[in-house]
Amino acid sequence: MSTSAAVPLRLASLVASNSDILAALGLYGQVVAVDSHSDAPGLETARRLGLDLDIDVQALQEAAPDLVLASLSVPGQDRVVAQVQAAGLPTLVLDPVTLSQVMADIRLVGERLGVPERAEAVVRAFQDELRDLRPTLPRPPRVVVEWWPRPIIAATCDSWVTDLLSELGAVNAFAQRPGRSTPLTLEEVQDAQPDLIVCSWCGAKKLRPEVIEARGLGVPVVAIHESGLGRPGPRLIEGARQLSEALKNLNI
Missing domain, CATH: 3.40.50.1980 (Nitrogenase molybdenum iron protein domain)
Structure with missing residues (x-):
């Protein structure tokens, strides 16, 4: 994915953990739709899609995201992911189990969205403080x-x-x-x-x-x-x- 795109990607997040990642990467201004539980700063203008297990897929489509960040860490989220993918929306699905996988996912999102240096800084700061x-x-x-x-x-x-x-x-x-x-x-x-x-x-x-x-x-x-x-x-x-x-x- 090019880091020199003239128009920033429009992003959507279906769970609070993914919203937290986007906010930590400084990408909250690109988030156009989120679930109702997401409380990361900077998401006040994003369209609310309902609870993470009851996402309004039509509202998500209307928000026209270029990429939807989904997750399987919330039990039952697989059904929501299937609906979003059936609607033809580009989806990145995260499913970390270990702490190292959580860090790897932060790096993955940073890489996909063109901010790998920010992601690495977030991971390093986390690890150092821990x-x-x-x-x-x-x-x-x-x-x-x-x-x-x-x-x-x-x-x-x-x-x-x-x-x-x-x-x-x-x-x-x-x-x-x-x-x-x-x-x-x-x-x-x-x-x-x-x-x-x-x-x-x-x-x-x-x-x-x-x-x-x-x-x-x-x-x-x-x-x-x-x-x-x-x-x-x-x-x-x-x-x-x-x-x-x-x-x-x-x-x-």
Whole structure:
């Protein structure tokens, strides 16, 4: 894709993580349509397309994007991607699992959109700060990152959360469970012997760590908005900052 095009590409994003990437790359001015969850700065004039799992494809077509950034990281998004592709819209689909794949996707988007240097700078800044955030701990704390309360759903092996925790000197208490996430019983959470539970409910208007505390496990709970842990993009560093502080405060 030429970097010398006279007219900037018109871009659309169907999930908040992709919108965060575009904003970090300084391309928010080219974004003409986004899902309703996207809250990155600079997107105020972009057309809203509805929830990420209920994208208004006709409205997306009317926005006439040159490229649509989609994702499979949101469960059920494959149906939306199929509809967008059936409508004949050029689509770039991201589906990172590991933290290194998240960084690779930032580089990929930067390359496709003609700003590889910006992408590399974003990745390097992320990696440098993450390295500095690692606290000194007597042992690796066991952490549960909870995506939903009823039923309890937590991040498992195939999640950037596992890598993020590892970079901070901690472990995902369910790293041995296959898949990206899993429903859990209260007994299974207790048996995992967590030192910390993170309330990061996806799509929740309000985080309520007191709900987790009321289960009576006696484990410290910290609330981190899903924008800092649930989105595979540059804002994972926000979650890493909060996790680092929470880990420092553990009495282990």
